[in-house]
Amino acid sequence: MRKYFVFFFIFIFFNNLSASEKFKESRSTHFIVFYNNAPEGFIQSLLDKAEFYYESITEDLGFRRFNFWLWDNRAKIYIYDDANSYRLASNQPAWSGGAAMPSHKIIQSFPASKDFLDTILPHEIGHIIFREFVGLNNPGVTLWLDEGVASYQEKRRYAQADAFIRRLIDQGGFINLEKLSSYYSLANLDSGLIDIFYAQSYSIVNFLIKKFGRDKFVLFCRNLRDYRNLDDALRLTYTLQGINQLEKAWVDYLKK
Numbered sequence: 192m193r194k195y196f197v198f199f200f201i202f203i204f205f206n207n208l209s210a211s212e213k214f215k216e217s218r219s220t221h222f223i224v225f226y227n228n229a230p231e232g233f234i235q236s237l238l239d240k241a242e243f244y245y246e247s248i249t250e251d252l253g254f255r256r257f258n259f260w261l262w263d264n265r266a267k268i269y270i271y272d273d274a275n276s277y278r279l280a281s282n283q284p285a286w287s288g289g290a291a292m293p294s295h296k297i298i299q300s301f302p303a304s305k306d307f308l309d310t311i312l313p314h315e316i317g318h319i320i321f322r323e324f325v326g327l328n329n330p331g332v333t334l335w336l337d338e339g340v341a342s343y344q345e346k347r348r349y350a351q352a353d354a355f356i357r358r359l360i361d362q363g364g365f366i367n368l369e370k371l372s373s374y375y376s377l378a379n380l381d382s383g384l385i386d387i388f389y390a391q392s393y394s395i396v397n398f399l400i401k402k403f404g405r406d407k408f409v410l411f412c413r414n415l416r417d418y419r420n421l422d423d424a425l426r427l428t429y430t431l432q433g434i435n436q437l438e439k440a441w442v443d444y445l446k447k
């Protein structure tokens with residue numbers, strides 16, 4: 192189901208790409224940007240920032256890199272002129288500001304948001320780096336974990352996430368981890384639920400890294416890569432028996 196979903200988007204992407212006008216190109220060591228009318232100054236800032244994140248996200252997550260994004264292996268960033276052409280090309284929902292296709296190292300977005308370079312760009316690069324490490328079609332990687340690791344790259348945006356979740360726990364609206372793990376797509380959720388989904392996803396990853404350290408998080412990702420099962424990775428790394436114990440440890444940490 193999920194494979195089909197990804198394949199479907201890839202098909203739409205390449206189908207729409209062939210129909211679109213020819214892009215201009217700009218290159219750095221690890222990235223190629225394709226764009227139409229975006230200002231040259233923006234494209235240069237984008238390449239500078241992308242190179243910065245290429246190093247800093249790998250470092251931040253503690254991953255050692257085996258696969259370098261050089262020459263033909265560079266990541267491709269498509270910058271559409273506006274939200275509308277982005278959505279037409281990517282088939283993403285109205286709230287989406289960017290999308291990543293880790294299997295093809297492709298990022299799609301548009302430069303409208305002033306926070307683009309500090310939020311969407313590191314988020315999408317985070318998806319690709321994480322997926323390269325744990326494996327592209329790994330059934331152990333839930334959507335919340337994938338989004339949590341990507342959102343962890345835009346920490347400033349989620350500075351209030353823990354306080355927000357404490358309020359949800361006290362006043363209602365908290366999504367338990369079993370329910371959170373059942374989401375494979377956010378396409379049909381309302382915007383309130385989407386905010387909760389991202390805040391909780393970020394908060395769990397932030398908890399794992401803050402409470403147990405970065406080295407343990409690398410081990411967790413390595414176990415996830417090798418055993419392709421979330422419960423096994425939680426047990427082997429943190430001696431947590433499944434997502435119920437993870438939820439309890441996380442909520443206890445938030446309440447302290």
Ligand SMILES: [Zn+2]
Nearest residue numbers: 314318338341
């Ligand atoms: Zn994402």
